[in-house]
Amino acid sequence: MLFISDAKSKVTPAKPLTKPQTELSGAVLAIKLVRWLTMAKCLSPFSVQTFYWTDATTVLHWLHGDVNRWKTFVANRVAFVLDHSSPVQWRHVGTTENPADCATRGLTLIELKGQSGSYAIKAIDRFRPRTPWALKY
Numbered sequence: 001m002l003f004i005s006d007a008k009s010k011v012t013p014a015k016p017l018t019k020p021q022t023e024l025s026g027a028v029l030a031i032k033l034v035r036w037l038t039m040a041k042c043l044s045p046f047s048v049q050t051f052y053w054t055d056a057t058t059v060l061h062w063l064h065g066d067v068n069r070w071k072t073f074v075a076n077r078v079a080f081v082l083d084h085s086s087p088v089q090w091r092h093v094g095t096t097e098n099p100a101d102c103a104t105r106g107l108t109l110i111e112l113k114g115q116s117g118s119y120a121i122k123a124i125d126r127f128r129p130r131t132p133w134a135l136k137y
Contacts, residue, residue: 023056024077026100027063031084052085055095063087 017025030052038048054060062070062078064087070078095101 020056020058020062021073023054023059024062024074024081026056027052027054027059027081027090028077031081035084050085050089052090053093053098053100054090055093055098055101057092060087060090060092063090 034050034052062074063081065078067075067078067082
């Protein structure tokens with residue numbers, strides 16, 4: 001069994017976004033990362049089951065809802081995410097347990113380097129999906 005865990009941080013744009021919009025932009029970034037890994041042939045030789053994690057329940061709600069109900073910003077990003085993934089691939093992780101948030105917790109570079117790798121490895125088994133639906137609506 002192969003596990004690839006990755007987290008990416010990005011500076012928010014100058015135009016103010018709501019926190020849920022920023023989290024949704026993070027979901028788009030996750031999709032782009034997996035697409036890049038697949039296109040770069042890093043994942044294509046393997047039969048890969050992909051799961052995405054977010055600490056934003058609003059994003060999960062948007063992904064399970066009707067795209068036509070959302071305003072343009074949300075609808076476009078939700079459509080992109082759903083074009084490249086399924087809502088059942090998206091899981092919830094608590095904010096305090098989210099290794100992707102390490103970069104936003106004010107950790108020093110040394111703390112971040114030590115925290116992110118070991119933290120992600122410990123979290124893999126804890127958050128590995130055991131059922132088809134981690135969060136039911």
